[in-house]
Amino acid sequence: MKTITDNMSITECINTSNYNEIKNDKSKHTFTAGTYQNGYNYKEYSGNYLRRNGKYLNGHTLTSSSDEEHLNYKLKRLNGTKALKKEKLVKESFEKPTLISTLLTSISFYILMFLGYISQALFPPKVATEHNRHGYPHLYDKFASFYSRYVYRRIRDCWNYPICSVPGAEVVLKERITPDNGWTFEFTGSQRKCINLGSYNYLGFAEKSGPCAELAIKTAHTYGLSTGATRQQYGTCEVHRELEKLTAEFLGVEDAITFGMGFATNSLNIPALLSPECLVISDERNHASLILGIRLSGATVRVFQHNDVKDLERVLKTAIYYGQPSEESNKHKPWRKICIFVEGIYSMEGSIAHLPQIIALKKKYKAFLYLDEAHSIGAIGKSGKGVVDYFGCDPKDIDVLMGTFTKSFGSAGGYIAGTKQFISYLRQKSYASKHACAMSPPVAAQIIAVLKILMGKDGTDLGKNRINALACNTQYFRRRLAQIGVITYGNQHSPVVPILVYLYSKIVYSVRTLIENNIATVGVGYPATPLLEARLRICLSAAHTKEQLDYALEIIEKVANDIGLKYSRLPKDPNPIQYETLELNH
Amino acid sequence: MLQELLKFINYWYFRYLLITELYMVEKWERVMIHIVLLIIFTIIGLFNWIVVLGAIGYFVGPVINDNIKRQVMYS
Numbered sequence: 001m002k003t004i005t006d007n008m009s010i011t012e013c014i015n016t017s018n019y020n021e022i023k024n025d026k027s028k029h030t031f032t033a034g035t036y037q038n039g040y041n042y043k044e045y046s047g048n049y050l051r052r053n054g055k056y057l058n059g060h061t062l063t064s065s066s067d068e069e070h071l072n073y074k075l076k077r078l079n080g081t082k083a084l085k086k087e088k089l090v091k092e093s094f095e096k097p098t099l100i101s102t103l104l105t106s107i108s109f110y111i112l113m114f115l116g117y118i119s120q121a122l123f124p125p126k127v128a129t130e131h132n133r134h135g136y137p138h139l140y141d142k143f144a145s146f147y148s149r150y151v152y153r154r155i156r157d158c159w160n161y162p163i164c165s166v167p168g169a170e171v172v173l174k175e176r177i178t179p180d181n182g183w184t185f186e187f188t189g190s191q192r193k194c195i196n197l198g199s200y201n202y203l204g205f206a207e208k209s210g211p212c213a214e215l216a217i218k219t220a221h222t223y224g225l226s227t228g229a230t231r232q233q234y235g236t237c238e239v240h241r242e243l244e245k246l247t248a249e250f251l252g253v254e255d256a257i258t259f260g261m262g263f264a265t266n267s268l269n270i271p272a273l274l275s276p277e278c279l280v281i282s283d284e285r286n287h288a289s290l291i292l293g294i295r296l297s298g299a300t301v302r303v304f305q306h307n308d309v310k311d312l313e314r315v316l317k318t319a320i321y322y323g324q325p326s327e328e329s330n331k332h333k334p335w336r337k338i339c340i341f342v343e344g345i346y347s348m349e350g351s352i353a354h355l356p357q358i359i360a361l362k363k364k365y366k367a368f369l370y371l372d373e374a375h376s377i378g379a380i381g382k383s384g385k386g387v388v389d390y391f392g393c394d395p396k397d398i399d400v401l402m403g404t405f406t407k408s409f410g411s412a413g414g415y416i417a418g419t420k421q422f423i424s425y426l427r428q429k430s431y432a433s434k435h436a437c438a439m440s441p442p443v444a445a446q447i448i449a450v451l452k453i454l455m456g457k458d459g460t461d462l463g464k465n466r467i468n469a470l471a472c473n474t475q476y477f478r479r480r481l482a483q484i485g486v487i488t489y490g491n492q493h494s495p496v497v498p499i500l501v502y503l504y505s506k507i508v509y510s511v512r513t514l515i516e517n518n519i520a521t522v523g524v525g526y527p528a529t530p531l532l533e534a535r536l537r538i539c540l541s542a543a544h545t546k547e548q549l550d551y552a553l554e555i556i557e558k559v560a561n562d563i564g565l566k567y568s569r570l571p572k573d574p575n576p577i578q579y580e581t582l583e584l585n586h
Numbered sequence: 587m588l589q590e591l592l593k594f595i596n597y598w599y600f601r602y603l604l605i606t607e608l609y610m611v612e613k614w615e616r617v618m619i620h621i622v623l624l625i626i627f628t629i630i631g632l633f634n635w636i637v638v639l640g641a642i643g644y645f646v647g648p649v650i651n652d653n654i655k656r657q658v659m660y661s
Contacts, residue, residue, distance in 0.1 A: 108607040115615045154610045181612060505609035563604055 091492035092307075092351055097502065097567050105502045105532045112504065116150030125149050147526075155504060156182040158511040158523050164191055166208045167199040169543035171520055194520035195548050197538045202379040202495050203466045204543030205410030205450050211458065212410070212449035219445035227438040231427070235438030243444045246451045247415050251385060252395045255424075256417035259432045260439040262374060262404030265414030267293040268432040270370075272425075273400070274299040277336040279319055281312065281367070283353075285346050290372060294341065300325070306349065309357040312340070316365050338367040344376025344387035344403075348529055348537065350490025350498050352380070355391045359398070370400040378408025379495050384454050384467045390493070411446040413439045470495055470542040471584045477540055477549055479577050484557045485566035489535070498524070498535040499556070501565055507534050510559050517555045546579045 097105075127149075130139055157178055165172035173192045176185045199206065207213055219239060229235040240258065247256040259265045270293030274280065278299040282290065285306045294301055302319055305311040316338070323332035340362055342353040353371070362369045373386040381389025386403065388395050395401060399422070404414040416426060427433050454463035474495045481488050487500040501507055507523035514521050525534035540549075560566055603609040606623075608616045 104605055108605060111619060112607045112611070115611055115619065118618075119612075119615065503604060503607060505604045505607050508610050509604065564601065 092490060093570070094349075094351075094489055095487045095568060095570060097487065097500070098569075101502060101567060102532060108503060108505075109531065112151060116146065120146060120150055151504070153182040155508045157185070158508055161520070165193075167196055167201055167206050168204065169196060169541060169545070169548060170194065171196040171199065173515070173520060192515070192518065194515065194518045195544070195552055196520050196541070197552060198520045198522040199541070200375065200407035200539055201410060201541045201543065202375075202408040202470055202539070203384070203410070203450075203454075204469075204541045205408065205446075205466075207410065211453070212446050215449040216442040216446040220442040223441035225440055225442060227441065229438065230435060231433050231438045237438075237441055237444075239441050239444040239448065240438060243439075243448050243451075244415075246448060246455075248417055250451050250455055251388075251401060251417045253401060253417045254420040255422075256415050257423050257426050257430070257433065258405075258413055258415045258439055258444070260413050260437060260443075261432075262406045262412070262414035263289040264432050264436060265402060265404065265416060266290050266372065267296065268436065269402075269416055269426060269430050270294055271297040272429045272431065273297070273337075273370075274339060275336060276300075277324065277333075279324075279335040279338045280341060281315055281319065281338065282341040283307065283343065283346075285349055286341055286343060287347065287372065287374065290341055290343075290370075299339075300335075306346070307351050307354060309354050309361065312358065313361055316340075316361065316367065320365060338365070339370055339399075340367050341370045342372070344371060344373040345379065345494050345496055346490075347375050347496055348498065348524060348535075350488070350494045350496040350537075352376070352387055352390065352491040352494055355387055355393055359393060363397075368399040369397075371398045371402065373401065373403035374414075375407055375496060377403040378450075378454065378467075379470065380493055382467070384408070384463065405443075405447045409447050409450045411450070412443050413447070466542040468584060470540065472579065472582050473540045473542065473544050473549060475582045475584065476546070476577060476579050477538070477553070479573065480549075480553050481556070482568070482570070483572050483577070484553070484560055485568045485572060486556075486560050487568045495540040497538040497540065499538065499565070500533065500535050500567065501563075502532065502534055502567075504534055506563050506565065507536065509563055510536055510565075513559050513562075514555060519552050519555055 127145075133139075157176070162174040162176075163171050164174050171194055173194055175188045175190045175192055177188055178185050205212060223237055223239065227235040227237060231240070243258055244256045247258065248254060259268075266287070266289035270290070274294070274297040276298040278297070280294050280297075280299045280301045282294060282301055282303055283306055284303045302315045304315045319335070320338070323334055325331070340358065342355075342358060345352055355371075358369065361367075371387070373388075376390075377386040378384045380387060383389060385395075388398065388401070395417075396419075399418060401417040402414065403417075405411045406413070416423070452458050453460070454467070456463060471493065474493060474497075478488060478492055478497060481497065481499065489498045489500065490496065501510060501523075504525055507525060511521060511523045522537045522539075523534070524537050529535060600609075603616070606619065608619055611619075
């Protein structure tokens with residue numbers, strides 16, 4: 001039997017006959033902590049477990065699941081005295097419905113599918129069909145077109161509402177009717193003013209007047225509306241430089257780069273960071289832009305369960321242990337990079353990433369961390385700096401801080417922040433920097449004005465007030481909903497509030513009824529959510545007043561009574577909730 | 587009285603439409619599913635009445651006729 005020596009390559013190590021024997025002997029190991037010569041801080045295993053004179057299989061080891069104590073210890077050290085941070089995680093809830101309601105939801109879904117197929121067979125849609133393409137694969141996805149024509153089409157009136165005003169605390173909808181069950185729509189010419197519970201206007205900066213709008217108008221008079229070139233050509237104005245400097249200062253990192261579109265910030269920058277030999281570990285509820293970017297990069301993807309740090313560690317461990325799944329000669333080669341992709345606030349779940357644990361894991365396994373703060377920047381944290389601020393983490397621990405200006409900032413575009421070296425690399429290599437037109441100057445000016453207000457550079461505490469108002473509205477709304485007895489998902493402090501309704505008909509009835517009562521909300525169903533977890537999603541804003549929220553809650557309670565949305569079996573708070581005396585421990 | 591009964595029936599018919607997703611489909615589809623469900627439940631009922639009760643009766647003697655009536659009366 002050959003033994004593994006120091007100067008053998010990894011493939012040789014694997015081919016050595018005693019590898020299998022060692023592999024089968026996993027259960028016998030014991031370990032002590034230590035730093036290893038290959039640069040990885042791993043546990044040293046005593047016993048004959050995969051290690052021979054400093055060589056691990058592909059340079060890594062599979063650590064034991066009892067590492068949790070070690071992780072907790074590290075966490076305590078990371079957080080220092082901030083013991084209350086752990087408490088915040090406890091307030092997250094994903095209550096399951098009763099078995100009977102899950103069963104009824106499944107049965108009703110089958111009825112819907114059955115009716116859809118019968119309807120399609122009896123009345124084939126007047127659309128382009130594929131003929132005489134024997135031997136070719138189908139051009140259209142059959143199920144996708146069936147689903148959009150015979151399920152989504154029936155309830156299409158609840159989505160794609162055109163609006164005719166600024167989407168502030170209130171929004172004006174353009175009314176329309178459908179004469180043929182959703183195939184076509186006609187405008188009635190009337191308008192309806194609704195309380196806006198659907199826009200991502202967290203801090204209420206979507207305004208048509210005020211200091212931000214004024215600065216934007218002034219910049220439009222100076223620079224016009226478009227730069228007409230990419231950042232690498234004649235596209236960089238003074239406003240862009242100022243915006244990037246301010247963004248970096250706001251986030252507490254060295255440098256930042258901005259782009260004209262939030263979605264493209266993700267999907268066009270990830271390919272510049274990753275190559276096919278890299279590993280991506282992605283949360284199962286990550287946004288489409290992240291998924292698109294990861295797919296474009298060609299990296300291998302492993303998915304972990306939503307917000308489950310234990311599962312993340314399991315996936316990391318297994319992936320590191322087995323290495324790349326390429327062809328036989330290359331098998332078990334170490335990954336070039338390992339990158340964890342998480343979001344700050346998940347837009348469909350309303351949950352907040354467990355950042356301190358994820359940072360501890362990232363440090364332990366020497367992985368990179370890509371944090372998408374699209375919804376969380378501005379929306380949570382004491383000074384509105386997103387999830388990093390909320391947990392009191394160090395922004396320098398996160399390798400890639402990404403966010404958008406579309407939501408809390410009432411503008412458009414996105415940013416990526418990090419070290420100076422990293423941002424300089426992106427400036428040269430990113431597709432969005434090379435080939436996309438630079439951000440429109442008035443749009444950048446709006447963001448600059450908002451950033452200045454949030455950082456208190458305008459000499460007022462308007463920014464602070466807005467952040468507090470949002471935190472207050474969120475607490476009040478979420479706690480009142482819990483009293484009503486509907487199931488809401490996510491973290492107590494997240495301004496995205498999904499109310500579970502489970503059935504498509506219930507989405508339709510509630511969205512229609514709420515609009516009739518002048519409240520605009522968004523219904524979400526498959527494919528944006530899992531099949532049996534359709535929901536109503538409410539986005540709160542600092543611009544909402546207590547009276548507006550009270551009115552909305554009253555109507556929601558009425559709807560919940562009418563159609564049976566009170567699925568929650570959690571104990572209810574019997575005391576009335578006072579808006580004025582809410583404790584804001586955000 | 588009649589009004590209230592109608593209201594009650596209407597409300598639970600509406601809840602039935604919601605729970606079976608029939609609320610969002612066209613009228614002819616609704617009617618079809620009503621008929622299908624009616625047929626299914628009738629067949630199940632008939633099956634229970636004839637086959638299941640018959641089988642039980644085969645083992646324990648007549649179930650419906652005398653025993654149950656007597657038990658109900660004396661209890």
